[in-house]
Amino acid sequence: IVEASLPVMISEVREINQPRYPTVLMRLMSEDAKVTIWNNKVMNLAEETIGLKGSATQVRRIFSPERTKGELLGDGVKQPEETAHLLINTLLKKDIISL
Numbered sequence: 001i002v003e004a005s006l007p008v009m010i011s012e013v014r015e016i017n018q019p020r021y022p023t024v025l026m027r028l029m030s031e032d033a034k035v036t037i038w039n040n041k042v043m044n045l046a047e048e049t050i051g052l053k054g055s056a057t058q059v060r061r062i063f064s065p066e067r068t069k070g071e072l073l074g075d076g077v078k079q080p081e082e083t084a085h086l087l088i089n090t091l092l093k094k095d096i097i098s099l
Contacts, residue, residue: 007084
């Protein structure tokens with residue numbers, strides 16, 4: 001949850017969910033990296049507190065949500081203030097944010 005005082009600008013970059021390729025230097029450094037494995041042999045936890053037995057919830061099914069139609073806001077609006085007001089009002093009407 002992010003809290004901010006108004007006015008606020010909400011934005012994202014086009015590559016938000018696209019993984020980046022590592023640089024050559026990072027690739028070389030990763031070959032020498034020591035990976036610490038934390039398992040129950042190291043942690044010494046009670047078997048009934050970990051894994052499926054220790055989980056408070058059970059996953060019944062995994063699914064991808066249906067794609068919904070996007071919405072363009074401020075089409076033809078020239079002033080950023082008008083677009084910001086339109087965005088805030090739309091988010092308020094849809095109960096995504098509240099004041």
